[in-house]
Amino acid sequence: MCGRGSNTRFKDKKGKDIDDGFDHWGGYMAAKRAKLLDQFHSDNIVKLSDIFSGVRILVNGLTHPTAAELKNLMATHGGEFHMYQTSNTTHIIASNLPNVKIKHLGAVPVVKPAWITESIALNKLLDYSRYLLYTNQSRLQPALNFPVISNQKFETASEFLEKTKTSTETTFSTATKTASDPKFLEEFYSNSRLHLIATLGAEFKLLVGQLRDKSDGKFPGREKLIVEKGKLPSTVPQSIIMHIDMDCFFVSVGLRKHPELKGKPVAITHARSGVINSNDPSKQAARDQEFALYQERLPEGKTSRVVDITQKIDGLASMSEIASCSYEARKYGLKNGMFLGQAIKLCPELKTLPYDFEGYKEVSNTLYNTVASYTLDIEAVSCDEMYVDVKQILLDTGLSVDEWATHIRNEIMEVTGCPCSTGFGSNRLQARLATRKAKPGGQYYLEPQNVESYMSEIPLADLPGVGSATLAKLRNLAYNMCGELQSGSLKSLQLELGNKLGERIWDQAHGNDNKPLDYHHERKSISAEINYGIRFKTKEECYNFIQSLSNEVSNRLSDINMKARGLTLKLLVRAEGAPVETAKFLGHGVCDVINKSSPNNIFFSNADIIYREAKAVYDKLNVPFAELRGVGIHLSKLEKNAPINNPLSDFLKQGVVKKVKPNLDVEESPIKSLESSTSKVGASSGTKSSSVKSMNVKSRGKATRGKRGKGPGTSRIMHTFLERSKSDNGGQGEEATLFKLRSQIDMDVLKELPEDIRREVMKEYRFDINPPVDLEKSQKPDVAKPKNMGNLSETSQRTKYSPFANQTWEQIKEGIKIWIKSETDPSNVDVEMLADHLRQLALDRRIEILQSCFNFLHRNFSKLSCSWHQAYFSLVDAVQQGMVARYGKVLHLEREFFCCHIH
DNA sequence: ATCCTCCCCTAC
DNA sequence: TAAGGTAGGGGAGGAT
Numbered sequence: 051m052c053g054r055g056s057n058t059r060f061k062d063k064k065g066k067d068i069d070d071g072f073d074h075w076g077g078y079m080a081a082k083r084a085k086l087l088d089q090f091h092s093d094n095i096v097k098l099s100d101i102f103s104g105v106r107i108l109v110n111g112l113t114h115p116t117a118a119e120l121k122n123l124m125a126t127h128g129g130e131f132h133m134y135q136t137s138n139t140t141h142i143i144a145s146n147l148p149n150v151k152i153k154h155l156g157a158v159p160v161v162k163p164a165w166i167t168e169s170i171a172l173n174k175l176l177d178y179s180r181y182l183l184y185t186n187q188s189r190l191q192p193a194l195n196f197p198v199i200s201n202q203k204f205e206t207a208s209e210f211l212e213k214t215k216t217s218t219e220t221t222f223s224t225a226t227k228t229a230s231d232p233k234f235l236e237e238f239y240s241n242s243r244l245h246l247i248a249t250l251g252a253e254f255k256l257l258v259g260q261l262r263d264k265s266d267g268k269f270p271g272r273e274k275l276i277v278e279k280g281k282l283p284s285t286v287p288q289s290i291i292m293h294i295d296m297d298c299f300f301v302s303v304g305l306r307k308h309p310e311l312k313g314k315p316v317a318i319t320h321a322r323s324g325v326i327n328s329n330d331p332s333k334q335a336a337r338d339q340e341f342a343l344y345q346e347r348l349p350e351g352k353t354s355r356v357v358d359i360t361q362k363i364d365g366l367a368s369m370s371e372i373a374s375c376s377y378e379a380r381k382y383g384l385k386n387g388m389f390l391g392q393a394i395k396l397c398p399e400l401k402t403l404p405y406d407f408e409g410y411k412e413v414s415n416t417l418y419n420t421v422a423s424y425t426l427d428i429e430a431v432s433c434d435e436m437y438v439d440v441k442q443i444l445l446d447t448g449l450s451v452d453e454w455a456t457h458i459r460n461e462i463m464e465v466t467g468c469p470c471s472t473g474f475g476s477n478r479l480q481a482r483l484a485t486r487k488a489k490p491g492g493q494y495y496l497e498p499q500n501v502e503s504y505m506s507e508i509p510l511a512d513l514p515g516v517g518s519a520t521l522a523k524l525r526n527l528a529y530n531m532c533g534e535l536q537s538g539s540l541k542s543l544q545l546e547l548g549n550k551l552g553e554r555i556w557d558q559a560h561g562n563d564n565k566p567l568d569y570h571h572e573r574k575s576i577s578a579e580i581n582y583g584i585r586f587k588t589k590e591e592c593y594n595f596i597q598s599l600s601n602e603v604s605n606r607l608s609d610i611n612m613k614a615r616g617l618t619l620k621l622l623v624r625a626e627g628a629p630v631e632t633a634k635f636l637g638h639g640v641c642d643v644i645n646k647s648s649p650n651n652i653f654f655s656n657a658d659i660i661y662r663e664a665k666a667v668y669d670k671l672n673v674p675f676a677e678l679r680g681v682g683i684h685l686s687k688l689e690k691n692a693p694i695n696n697p698l699s700d701f702l703k704q705g706v707v708k709k710v711k712p713n714l715d716v717e718e719s720p721i722k723s724l725e726s727s728t729s730k731v732g733a734s735s736g737t738k739s740s741s742v743k744s745m746n747v748k749s750r751g752k753a754t755r756g757k758r759g760k761g762p763g764t765s766r767i768m769h770t771f772l773e774r775s776k777s778d779n780g781g782q783g784e785e786a787t788l789f790k791l792r793s794q795i796d797m798d799v800l801k802e803l804p805e806d807i808r809r810e811v812m813k814e815y816r817f818d819i820n821p822p823v824d825l826e827k828s829q830k831p832d833v834a835k836p837k838n839m840g841n842l843s844e845t846s847q848r849t850k851y852s853p854f855a856n857q858t859w860e861q862i863k864e865g866i867k868i869w870i871k872s873e874t875d876p877s878n879v880d881v882e883m884l885a886d887h888l889r890q891l892a893l894d895r896r897i898e899i900l901q902s903c904f905n906f907l908h909r910n911f912s913k914l915s916c917s918w919h920q921a922y923f924s925l926v927d928a929v930q931q932g933m934v935a936r937y938g939k940v941l942h943l944e945r946e947f948f949c950c951h952i953h
Numbered sequence: 954a955t956c957c958t959c960c961c962c963t964a965c
Numbered sequence: 966t967a968a969g970g971t972a973g974g975g976g977a978g979g980a981t
Binding site: 227237238239240241242243244245246247248249251252319320321326327328368369370371387515548549550551573574575576577578579580581582583622634635636637638680682684 | 967969970973974
């Protein structure tokens with residue numbers, strides 16, 4: 051999953067070139083190009099010759115001379131230099147061009163920069179064909195095997211110049227991988243431990259959920275244990291939580307292949323030695339400068355892992371980070387995250403091992419599968435750590451906590467070859483702190499009667515959630531141990547730390563933690579962020595990288611079948627006074643962080659849209675690309691995609707619903723039958739509740755700020771779907787059943803369903819397990835005010851954002867609409883018919899929008915300031931004026947709740 | 954009051 | 966050389 055290339059954007063499914071996000075901005079881009087050309091021409095230049103008259107170059111990638119120098123050369127010798135490729139770009143200048151870019155070059159020749167320098171040297175335009183970078187440009191070839199034309203046969207011209215320059219430049223640029231390289235993201239991810247940790251953690255959270263969904267309730271491991279131990283079921287009154295944590299995970303995995311290093315101080319790093327081979331004496335000064343600045347900017351009281359005054363890093367010390375170190379190494383003061391150079395100073399005999407990413411994945415999988423054979427009451431914390439509710443296991447097997455702990459630890463050791471530690475307690479905090487005592491390679495049960503005394507000896511620094519900043523604040527209050535807090539004042543703690551954190555730490559100091567294990571995690575955000583190797587030399591490289599990130603987050607989004615509504619661009623910008631070249635090789639150095647979100651009220655998941663938004667934010671921020679040291683795209687306000695076909699067909703198979711109308715039928719709107727059959731939302735508008743009124747077409751323009759438009763659930767597209775049932779039995783037939791089911795309004799209906807179907811439904815709409823909408827209440831005519839969110843706070847935070855929270859039955863019905871899903875092939879759509887249909891629905895005052903056209907609206911009126919119905923009419927207008935020439939083919943008939951406020 | 958945005962903090 | 970990611974909780978302060 052890490053290996054996704056960034057080259058998917060240029061082709062659609064059929065392999066034809068599609069727009070790169072600028073189609074609709076053509077005018078803007080043209081203007082921008084003109085402006086750049088203009089600046090170029092107005093520069094104060096001294097013409098030396100006209101040999102490049104008519105030549106218009108675009109520089110792509112790293113070249114020698116640099117792009118800036120080439121720009122000057124072109125200016126002084128009568129050519130043009132383009133920042134973007136245009137239709138009249140005549141040559142692309144590159145020294146080394148990876149495959150992914152080639153696709154986009156088309157017929158324009160890719161020529162080595164020597165063509166320019168040598169032409170200038172001879173003062174005449176040489177034939178560029180001798181300087182072509184690739185022999186066969188039209189054919190796509192494997193990235194690494196481009197036959198490069200040798201320049202050995204160059205005659206006179208090459209003798210004027212040192213040939214070596216271009217070739218060294220080429221090798222240099224392949225050796226130094228910065229984010230300018232299209233392959234960078236992939237390469238970086240495959241070497242990043244932090245990326246691995248993050249993605250593996252998310253995967254296991256997902257895995258536990260999936261295993262629970264498809265579990266048959268049988269646990270072979272547990273059953274075998276019952277037989278083997280032959281004990282009677284016991285009674286365990288209180289809840290028992292187990293915390294499992296692998297001992298210095300990466301090291302343990304590494305030691306499987308290097309048993310000779312067991313018992314020795316060992317660390318996992320990329321670097322092989324504690325010193326770097328550099329003979330650059332200026333390095334020390336640059337490092338000192340950077341560290342001083344870092345120290346200066348460090349918040350008061352906070353300690354830094356990077357600048358440890360007692361462990362000053364000299365100019366040659368390796369700044370490769372230690373991902374994990376053995377307990378033997380920790381005795382020397384080594385810590386995870388420390389630089390290798392520092393570590394070697396503390397422990398000269400330290401052995402280093404390389405990463406073994408495949409090994410980590412394998413061991414993690416084995417670990418989870420092992421535990422899962424006993425229970426699925428697992429909260430995955432990370433690839434090497436989890437909480438498990440073991441009460442049922444202990445009950446069933448009759449084992450004591452200690453016996454169970456020994457058993458599971460032995461088994462994990464056996465199947466993974468790696469040791470782990472386990473802690474037990476009556477809540478997750480106690481279990482976790484027990485693990486701390488158990489480590490390494492042990493087990494400990496913190497029994498309820500010992501909690502208070504045990505806790506009093508725990509340093510506050512050991513509490514989960516207390517890091518260096520919080521610790522500094524606690525020290526300010528003269529608190530160091532949990533015991534000191536047990537008698538202290540909660541108020542003063544909250545004043546210093548904030549309400550939530552203050553209370554949590556207060557609770558924790560007493561050994562309390564009422565947060566239940568989370569077995570089913572639902573993602574709230576997705577992001578991809580790179581703060582390493584960012585050194586852009588052209589704006590294009592920067593844009594390309596933003597595009598790679600866009601592809602990445604888009605892919606991750608669709609992997610979990612979600613869409614997003616919020617986008618934030620995060621930039622790390624070299625701080626004023628920070629050296630341009632960082633102490634750590636290609637690191638980010640001391641930076642200012644900029645977060646900027648783009649206002650957005652429609653959902654998206656498409657990479658092109660993400661790119662366009664992110665790029666727009668970047669352009670607006672006006673940060674010079676050369677100063678960037680980190681770039682990230684964060685997507686938030688996620689929602690599951692509407693279930694399209696599969697779950698529905700499952701329901702059909704089960705006979706829960708009947709499928710009747712496979713295609714859109716304008717004349718006989720399925721909405722009508724539902725409306726008329728279920729409730730009395732007639733055509734008269736005067737008697738409606740205010741909430742309904744705001745959806746009335748007549749009130750558009752002034753109702754957009756009405757109460758209805760403000761709840762958290764309202765400014766978003768929401769959905770449900772159902773198939774129309776032919777049976778007309780007063781709305782209580784299959785369709786009504788399914789609709790209620792999907793809305794999670796009637797939990798009784800849910801309960802009556804067969805187990806497997808219920809599970810499907812729960813999977814799709816897990817957030818509605820606590821139904822937020824009271825059907826009885828919402829049927830009352832006066833629902834002027836949305837439900838008070840405060841009343842929902844007892845249920846989970848998620849519930850608050852449920853699509854159906856805050857919606858009354860009336861509103862839901864009013865909001866039902868048809869969503870026509872479009873496909874990329876628009877050829878056989880009858881525009882007239884659709885326009886008619888839209889008009890018809892408009893007359894009925896129903897909400898209607900085409901998903902694909904909504905994207906169109908968003909593209910073209912990105913700053914729309916109107917309500918949903920205005921957007922709707924804009925769409926109709928657009929159809930009538932031919933602005934939207936074609937819609938997608940109508941594939942599915944679905945009803946979707948839609949209530950959107952576009953800013 | 955209640956939201957949203959832009960941070961900071963923490964954990965692995 | 967080196968691979969400084971990612972997700973969630975929450976607070977300050979402005980907008981409404």
